[in-house]
Amino acid sequence: xxxxxxxxxxxxxxxxxxxxxxxxxxxxxxxxxxxxxxxxxxxxxxxxxxxxxxxxxxxxxxxxxxxxxxxxxxxxxxxxxxxxxxxxxxxxxxxxxxxxxxxxxxxxxxxxxxxxxxxxxxxxxxxxxxxxxxxxxxxxxxxxxxxxxxxxxxxxxxxxxxxxxxxxxxxxxxxxxxxxxxxxxxxxxxxxxxxxxxxxxxxxxxxxxxxxxxxx
Numbered sequence: 001x002x003x004x005x006x007x008x009x010x011x012x013x014x015x016x017x018x019x020x021x022x023x024x025x026x027x028x029x030x031x032x033x034x035x036x037x038x039x040x041x042x043x044x045x046x047x048x049x050x051x052x053x054x055x056x057x058x059x060x061x062x063x064x065x066x067x068x069x070x071x072x073x074x075x076x077x078x079x080x081x082x083x084x085x086x087x088x089x090x091x092x093x094x095x096x097x098x099x100x101x102x103x104x105x106x107x108x109x110x111x112x113x114x115x116x117x118x119x120x121x122x123x124x125x126x127x128x129x130x131x132x133x134x135x136x137x138x139x140x141x142x143x144x145x146x147x148x149x150x151x152x153x154x155x156x157x158x159x160x161x162x163x164x165x166x167x168x169x170x171x172x173x174x175x176x177x178x179x180x181x182x183x184x185x186x187x188x189x190x191x192x193x194x195x196x197x198x199x200x201x202x203x204x205x206x207x208x209x210x211x212x213x214x215x216x
Contacts, residue, residue: 001075008048009069010180011041027201043067048176052056058167065152065171069178075142086134087142094125094147099154122147123182127189137190144186148178 018027018034018041025035047064048152054060077083123144130140156170 004035008045011045012183013123014184015041026137026187029191030141032138032186040071041072044176044180052169052172053080054167059106059156060169060172062171062175065149065175068176071150071151072142072146074134075138077110079138079142083134083136083139086136087139087146088102089145090126090129090133091138091146091150093129094122094143095154097151098122098147120185122151122155122178123185124189126182127186128193130186131190131193135190135194137187137194140186140190141183145179148175148182 015038019023019187026035027034030037031086034039046069046077047067050062052060052062054182079087098118099119100198101121126144126147127140130136130143152171152175159168
């Protein structure tokens with residue numbers, strides 16, 4: 001039996017939480033209805049099963065990679081102008097952080113930075129930056145996924161410019177797991193920090209069921 005990718009397991013779990021109503025507050029802050037959220041998550045699952053097409057002798061494209069890209073474009077186009085600009089800027093910063101850590105962190109086992117999995121860097125960076133600059137869960141999700149896509153494109157371009165006689169696949173190499181892990185992680189970090197800050201500011205007894213009014 002073929003093992004399910006971790007991203008499909010995560011997506012299925014999130015869809016289950018939405019059906020149970022456990023993610024309603026987060027969806028409200030991302031300005032998504034249950035139906036919209038489930039549709040977007042199902043599209044991510046569908047992306048796993050789309051084929052790879054050959055563009056040139058040394059370049060191929062995983063068609064499934066177009067779905068996350070299209071979803072990010074949709075979320076950006078439906079965002080307000082100031083949020084759109086911030087999301088793009090945070091995406092670039094998170095992508096730069098991932099690139100720099102990959103280039104300059106120690107690569108020998110036993111050194112502390114080496115033991116940090118770079119897979120989680122875009123999600124952590126996007127979640128932290130988004131919360132402290134915008135408090136927007138929607139921006140956190142967009143920028144985390146966009147950062148992964150940008151790095152994948154940069155890596156594909158870099159490899160294609162070198163003299164490797166091998167085919168480069170855009171959207172390959174487990175990118176879907178990275179997209180989902182980082183997107184969910186970024187929202188979780190922003191939500192967790194928001195909850196902690198809210199409790200510290202208001203006190204547990206004063207927190208209303210409707211949240212703190214942040215609907216980003």
